[in-house]
Amino acid sequence: MWLWRNPEIKRYGYRYGILSLLAVFCAGLCFGLAAAAYVSVLCLAGGILFWRATKKRYEALSALSARLDVLLHSQTPLQFTPDEEGELALLSSEIQKLTLRLSEQAWQLERDKEYMKDALADISHQIRTPLTSIRLLLSRLQRTGNGDQEYIREIRCLLTRMEWQVSVLLKISRLESGTVHMEENVLSMEEVVQKAWEPLVIQAELKGLMAQFCVPEEILFYGDGGWTVEAVGNLLKNCAEHLSFGGRLWITASQNPLYTELLVADDGPGIPPEDLPHVFERFYRGAGGNISGNNGEADTGEPRPEGDRDVYGQEEHAGIGLALARQIIREQGGILTVKNRPEGGVEFTIRFYRSGDHGTERV
Numbered sequence: 038m039w040l041w042r043n044p045e046i047k048r049y050g051y052r053y054g055i056l057s058l059l060a061v062f063c064a065g066l067c068f069g070l071a072a073a074a075y076v077s078v079l080c081l082a083g084g085i086l087f088w089r090a091t092k093k094r095y096e097a098l099s100a101l102s103a104r105l106d107v108l109l110h111s112q113t114p115l116q117f118t119p120d121e122e123g124e125l126a127l128l129s130s131e132i133q134k135l136t137l138r139l140s141e142q143a144w145q146l147e148r149d150k151e152y153m154k155d156a157l158a159d160i161s162h163q164i165r166t167p168l169t170s171i172r173l174l175l176s177r178l179q180r181t182g183n184g185d186q187e188y189i190r191e192i193r194c195l196l197t198r199m200e201w202q203v204s205v206l207l208k209i210s211r212l213e214s215g216t217v218h219m220e221e222n223v224l225s226m227e228e229v230v231q232k233a234w235e236p237l238v239i240q241a242e243l244k245g246l247m248a249q250f251c252v253p254e255e256i257l258f259y260g261d262g263g264w265t266v267e268a269v270g271n272l273l274k275n276c277a278e279h280l281s282f283g284g285r286l287w288i289t290a291s292q293n294p295l296y297t298e299l300l301v302a303d304d305g306p307g308i309p310p311e312d313l314p315h316v317f318e319r320f321y322r323g324a325g326g327n328i329s330g331n332n333g334e335a336d337t338g339e340p341r342p343e344g345d346r347d348v349y350g351q352e353e354h355a356g357i358g359l360a361l362a363r364q365i366i367r368e369q370g371g372i373l374t375v376k377n378r379p380e381g382g383v384e385f386t387i388r389f390y391r392s393g394d395h396g397t398e399r400v
Contacts, residue, residue: 043095046095053084054084057084101128167198171196174188174191202357209319212365217264221260221261222260224260226256229262233273237274241277244277245282246277248285249286251289253290256297258297269301272301277303279306284305286301287300287302296390296391297391302385303383304381305382310377317360359375366387371387371390372388
């Protein structure tokens with residue numbers, strides 16, 4: 038009798054009962070008792086059928102309401118699989134779509150929350166380390182009057198490192214939050230490589246590096262010039278900083294009907310195979326220490342602070358240049374990969390795939 042407690046059911050029941058009595062009375066008045074009995078049987082049968090159909094409908098609504106209540110008080114998505122067609126089936130289907138969308142949004146929010154927590158932890162750790170070193174160096178300066186210039190150079194190097202890390206982290210945050218608008222301009226790969234290499238010319242001369250460029254001037258593609266130069270520059274810096282005196286660099290560009298490709302390779306020590314899958318992860322510490330060994334800053338010729346060894350086996354602090362480079366290339370629809378060369382060294386590959394809307398490559 039729980040259904041009878043519903044005011045709507047009561048209202049329809051009273052109306053049906055009154056109409057049934059009127060129908061029986063009119064049938065008996067006009068056609069006799071037999072007709073009245075026949076009409077009363079029909080009304081009773083109709084009432085029973087109506088009651089069963091209404092009960093089934095409200096049971097389905099009640100079950101749907103219970104599922105929604107469970108959904109509101111739990112994080113587990115529910116599956117709505119109606120057995121019959123009709124309005125309730127359509128309603129269940131729409132609710133199913135809504136719950137899936139809400140679940141996806143909740144998952145994304147939780148993922149963003151975890152990402153933000155990890156990012157803040159990374160930033161805190163990476164900034165706290167040079168600050169601690171600076172504090173120790175300042176303490177030494179207070180205790181001794183010798184070697185002041187050496188300590189000052191080390192402090193300046195640490196401050197440069199912090200400035201670069203904060204700058205790159207802000208750029209990565211802007212890219213991942215979707216607040217950066219990538220322009221689509223016709224770019225010359227030759228000009229992009231030249232602009233990316235210019236800040237490294239002095240460093241390359243001091244280290245006696247030999248760079249070989251094979252970038253045809255006719256190679257054009259669509260992309261954002263400033264951000265693309267930033268990405269290519271980070272790859273070149275990574276290679277240049279991990280080459281010993283007299284090391285070699287190869288920068289090669291090519292184009293085919295599918296994509297435009299840029300290769301940046303060196304003859305350095307390479308990366309441990311177990312760390313290759315993690316090269317583009319921020320602050321990843323692999324078997325060799327910091328996976329993204331490139332800090333991306335210009336070589337000032339000053340001594341670097343001692344720290345963990347990166348994947349190239351050199352004294353270096355954790356870097357995020359490769360993470361930024363990959364994010365920039367991804368935002369432009371391209372891919373960035375890395376592998377060890379069989380003859381020694383590392384090879385980075387950037388590919389900008391062709392779009393059907395343009396006659397040239399589009400990033």
